[in-house]
Amino acid sequence: MRIARFAVGDEVGFGLVESDSDSGEEFVARLTGHPLLGNIQLTGERAKLSDVRLLSPVLPTKVVCIGKNYADHVAEMQGVTGETTDEPVVFLKPSTAVSGPGDPVFYPPVSERVDFEGELAIVISRPCREVPRERAKDVIFGYTVANDITARDLQKSDKQWTRAKGFDSFCPIGPWITTGMSVEEAQNLALTTTVDGEVRQQGNTSQFIHDIPAIIAYVTSFMTLLPGDVVLTGTPAGVGPLEVGQEVSVTVEGVGTISNRVVTRD
Incomplete structure (x- = not known):
């Protein structure tokens, strides 16, 4: 559905x-x-x-993001985000970063490099904390597509990720929520990102370092998730810069496609 x-x-x-x-x-x-x-x-x-x-199919109270969850992406980001870790790397995007299909991505004037990061996103169904791995499926309402837009130069210079990830419009989500998909199915989906129709990222959620139950168990071990909260699961290799005027599209097999154009604010 x-x-x-x-x-x-x-x-x-x-x-x-x-x-x-x-x-x-x-x-x-x-x-x-x-x-x-x-x-x-x-x-x-x-x-x-x-x-x-x-x-945007939901208005989350928060967007919880998992970084460095594909080994090939970790390798390509050496010198920016550091090595992989035994536990999931977690950061937040504010709710004000959320936008929907077709909405503009605003290129901030303080940045000289803005990147795309296509991702599968989980939509949470109910308030939950301390969820064991085996119960993760019980708190998932469905799945959607997200683009973790990042001001890459600010991420590197700030030494932390809040500003680089948190600009308004930096979290397009959509086009809808796909329900009825099992966790096992969600962990074997092709993910493709294109810029102006040219393929830039090709990955599969089977490449996760930390799988969906591990992500939910870890995040809820220290944070309560609420209905409609969104969890981004990480991006595969191939991330790269966007220019004003370009259209970026992220497709997750069996879920949908979200497209957004990069613009400057008037």
């Missing part, structure tokens, strides 16, 4: 993304209520997907 958050004019709501079996055209079937509260119902209203504006 694909659950989207969308806008039509000034109205914002949730809907199921469905494909017409005959034409193949995609529609959004409007829902009442909030999917994370478990009180949703179909209203009977339906709109073409092309006629609505997709938004």
